[in-house]
Amino acid sequence: MSVTSPFDTSGGDCRLSNVKVNSCSLCDVRSSSICRDLSLSELAQVDAVMARRVVPKGRAIMSEGEPNDHLFVLVRGSMRLTKYLEDGRRQVTGFLFKGDFIGVRTTKSSAYTAEALDDCHVCRFPHRFLDEAAKTSPDLKDRLIARSQTEYHKAQDHIVLLGKKTAEERVLSFLDLLEGAVGGQRADGDREIPLAMPRQDIADYLGLRLETLSRTFSLLRKKGLLKEVSRNSVTRSDEASARLPSI
Amino acid sequence: MSVTSPFDTSGGDCRLSNVKVNSCSLCDVRSSSICRDLSLSELAQVDAVMARRVVPKGRAIMSEGEPNDHLFVLVRGSMRLTKYLEDGRRQVTGFLFKGDFIGVRTTKSSAYTAEALDDCHVCRFPHRFLDEAAKTSPDLKDRLIARSQTEYHKAQDHIVLLGKKTAEERVLSFLDLLEGAVGGQRADGDREIPLAMPRQDIADYLGLRLETLSRTFSLLRKKGLLKEVSRNSVTRSDEASARLPSI
DNA sequence: CGAGTATTTGAAGATCATCAACTGTCGTGG
């Protein structure tokens, strides 16, 4: 699950390590991310300006308040997006998984912080490259718009979750979300959902306290909606999805 | 505050009335909305394809689940964006004010419902017109991306509000928001903020019950943070903004 | 194996929700 490489762990929050990993032609998210719009010749250009780097666990590639002028495509691993209130209260506003990206636009000040939950691989482009590429593939910007739109809709679902759902519903919705993003691995009927993040991050995402989240997991297990709950995965019972409104 | 016109109040949820109001050249949001990107000749094109209509109070211009292929610019009035859970619980995900727009992109199924809080004027374009216009003003799509980004950031602030703030903080943040969107009218030191929406909408936006919202308003008045609370406006005391973390 | 951290569980308390009654406001019609 974790990559061991000679990371550059010195430097500021936003510094990446200096390992340039490999090129687009081998990339396993190429077909699912925005990159799929690019022609072969453009991919060659990408290879030139792009920096594929390892982001060690815990490192931020973007920090709330700091300027940002790069677009990042997450190729491997997962990340956490957070916002803070002055008094230190933290809200996790989302998670990123393989194929997702951040920083669609140059901003003088990032609206949130993005940190690696485990050792991640990212591709980083300067934004000006996007403008170049858009000249020859006019759809590119449409795709960016579509993606922003998707992000916005996800945010709205999150708003509904926080505004209207009970603790139990929140946890189940969260598992749905993870299953959609990471899922697919249904061995022998039951679905084991890997949890890339610690409990505190989940709680901060769901607007609950750590303890409430833990209690809710226990309750759902007791009720039979969850078959197994461990530190880094949850197994849903197969009828689980049918028993509650699938929100 | 309300326009009296011979509205077409029959027909489905999404039907607008048939009143074509006037043209871009007179539009008072032209400088603040996406329209400001358009050249004079493009504006002439806009006038041709655009439909400026009155949306009577309560009417929806877009409904959750219904297809949408128009972009709407809100020229006058304000609107409410809502999402529903199956069991009828309703979350207000945002409000739109003069100059805002919705429907940046053709979708087979809208993610939310947009309804008029009072009699509104909107401009409506087919999306294909945007593509036309983008050919000659390449920034147009960048601006759309920027706007989507802004919407996303607002959604994230909403997420923080719902996930981490107390009832009191939520109400004050909401007033900040309104002041930013509608505000500006500071007569004699105190700031009177018009409330275009009923209490239930505010409560559903803030993730509170009607009664809790009402109690919180009363409490804030008692504490002196609000000078006056009435059905359709709130007056903040001038030191109010200094006393709490300005989130 | 043991220290340190992550997670779970317990008991008590706070905030917000619920149910219910009351008050204020607006528009209509006598």
Next chain:
DNA sequence: CCACGACAGTTGATGATCTTCAAATACTCG
């Protein structure tokens, strides 16, 4: 012009859910 009805908003009393503080247990890594 005032009275009335309907709806919007406020206030009260009680209760549920979630939080807080505290302690125990499980897990991970050196």
